[in-house]
Amino acid sequence: MGQVIRSHDDTWTRAEDASAIGALRRSAVVLAERRGFDEEDAGRVAVAVSEAASNLVKHAVEGTMLIRPHPEMASAIEVVAADRGPGMRDISRALRDGYSTAGTLGIGLGGIARMASGYEVHSVPGRGTVLGMYFTARDAPRPSGRLSGVRRPIGEEVACGDAFAAVDTGAVVTVMLCDGLGHGSLAAHASQEAVRLFLERPDLAPAGALERIHLGLGQTRGGAVAVARIDRTAATVSFAGLGNVSAWIAHQDGRQGMISVPGIAGHQARTLRQYEYAAPPHSVVVLHSDGLSDRWDITSYPGLVTRAPSVIAATLLRDAGTRRDDACVVTVKPGT
Incomplete structure (x- = not known):
């Protein structure tokens, strides 16, 4: 069948005061221990998460953090930290040990880079920063970093009515996103x-x-519901959608929309159609529910399409997501 990837019960934790630092560190260590990390490896996770959370509390605006099993490899841990500003002008300088500029998230990035098995940062001055990092046990395989997705329920709800799944064979990845009608447990049941x-x-x-x-x-x-099949060898996307799920092929100069037909899966549908599109290796395929506005402009995020799928997804959720609906975004790199 290939590698199966599916949505987790993502919990975004606000990092607004000092108490959040310890809570996030403990959550990360518990997850690491459950995945067989030894004391040293769990310690790396604890240090990096503490540093990132501390940065959010001290210097960020509306900082949040997501800690979960890695979508592509359940034995690994993924951590995403996002905020709405002030951002950084020179990320490479911020990654140098000892670099510090008051009021920015540059503090501690060098240490985080050493502790994590892999990481990526995207930052726009005045708009914010997204840091994505993952951790594996020593000598363990590392995730490919070709696909990710994030979810967030409406308001303070626990159940998210949006869900996604994917199967990746290496040369081909097929991904499905469902936005269950409404929100709450019944919408979640439909999407699952x-x-x-x-x-x-x-x-x-x-x-x-x-x-x-x-x-x-x-x-x-x-x-x-939307279903996309990305053929990495042919550099194409086959797509079929029903209802209000947005689908895009984004690149550094803009984006191309993919066509869905009106209707509601399970109840109303016209003739279903499949469309074919070119997907250059340097682009990124984006599917998202209407819990995100479709007005985002990829050209306003210099270099974002080159970042890890988790960083792209979290950036779009932060800036285009609305609290008035469940939200889900999936990003896939067509390149091999």
């Missing part, structure tokens, strides 16, 4: 049922997978 139906037959072409999901969601609320 869409995940189940998709993963039972990931070999189907996008239009076939979409039809299968549409026919299978009749006993649920239904939702908007």
Whole structure:
């Protein structure tokens, strides 16, 4: 079948006062221990997470942190820290040990870089910074860094009505995103049922997978669904969408939209259609629910398309996400 990737129950924790630092460190260490990290490896996680959380508390605006199993490799840990400013002008300088500028997140990035198994940073002065890092046990395999997705429920809800899943064979990755109608547990049930139906037959072409999901969601609320198949060898994307899920091929000079037909999977659908698009290796495929505005402009984020999928996804969620709906964004690198 290939590598299966699916959405986790993401919990974004606000880092607004000193008490958050210890709570985030403990959460990361517990996750590391559950994944078999020894004392030294768990210590690396603790130091890096403490440093990143401390930076958010002391210097960030609206800082949040996500700690979870890595989407591509459950034995690894992924940490994403995001804030809304002040940002950094020179990330390479900020990564040097001992560099410090009051009021920025440059403090401690050199130490974080040494502790993490992998990391990436994107920052725009005046708009904020997103730091993505992951940790593996020593000598363990590392995730490919080709696909990621993040979710956030509406308001203070626990259940998120949006979900995604993907199957990556190396040369081809097929990804499905479902925005369950409404929000709460019933919307979550619809989106998880869409995940189940998709993963039972990931070999189907996008239009076939979409039809299968549409026919299978009749006993649920239904939702908007999109399926994209990225062929990394051919540098193409095959896409089929039903309802209000946005799909894009983004590159440093702009983006191209992919077409969905109106309807609600499980209840209303016109003739389902599949479309073919070019996906250059330097681009990024983005799928997101209508919990994100589609007005984001990739050209206003210099260098973002070259960053890790987790950093791209978290940046879009931070700036285009709305608290008035569940939100989910998935990013895939077509390049091998």
